[in-house]
Amino acid sequence: MSFDAGLKAHLATGATSVCHAWRIARGDGVVMGFTDHDRELRFDGVVFRADSGLSALALQQGTGLSVDNTEAVGALSDGAIRETDIEAGRFDGAELTAWLVNWAAVDERQVVFRGTLGEIRRAGGAFRAELRGLTEALNRPAGRVYQKPCPAVLGDGACKVDLSQPGYVAERALEAVEDGQKFTFDALAGFDFGWFQRGRLTVLSGAAAGLVGTVKRDRFLEGGRVVELWEPLRAPIVAGDIVRLEAGCDKRFETCRLKFDNVLNFRGFPDIPGEDWQMALPVRSGETSGGSRR
Structure with missing residues (x-):
């Protein structure tokens, strides 16, 4: 990511007017802006409030896949970040973008962090929120599991069930x-x-x-x-x-067929042998139907 030319030239002067700005986008669609400058800033259609008391520790980012070692620190207030909203989980996993901004010319700015909010701790009328970088998603195990139940989430791109249909x-x-x-x-x-x-x-x-x-x-x-x-x-x-x-789904083939009429998109393997197959013994009779032998 190239550094903003205007901000770079401003920093080269040695006499700078820069501050930090943060944009938080919650999962319920609410977008909030904060800055550590003494006046509010406006850009990208967001008002960045100056009276929130929000600040961030020095960013420590590397090239590895570990969680970036940084935190956002702020005061809880009714007008900004409320304790009731944190308790309700409205900030869990919220997207966060941080800029270094020339407050005298906000077009001169550079993204210095982009990620999500992690663990949030509250004490003494303040909060501390762990910031997790974009590489955090790469730490999660990925891959397809071969199992009888369907691994898709009902209504997602793999399942393709339209939950807006009547009856669901x-x-x-x-x-x-x-x-x-x-x-x-x-x-x-x-x-x-x-x-x-x-x-x-x-x-x-x-x-x-x-x-x-x-x-x-x-x-x-x-x-x-x-x-x-x-x-x-x-x-x-x-x-x-x-x-x-x-409507709920128990991931079984029969449910997919009878309840949602969605067999073509079933992502499981209903005919895969179960764990009891490991106990099967070889026989000479040639009977392989699975039925009982007398």
């Missing part, structure tokens, strides 16, 4: 909520028992809007429909909030 999605208001984890609906007509199990629940309104949970159980109970998540949502959610339920 339901949007309803909650009748009751228990511990932010169990949700009761008065009626979900047209959906079989367990239809949403292993699916997703997305909150569309209220204080928890934008949060997503994975469905553990979907069952009928005392005349209503109860949907339970594996983990409670980390923000207040109350009766009357609107949620979106998406």
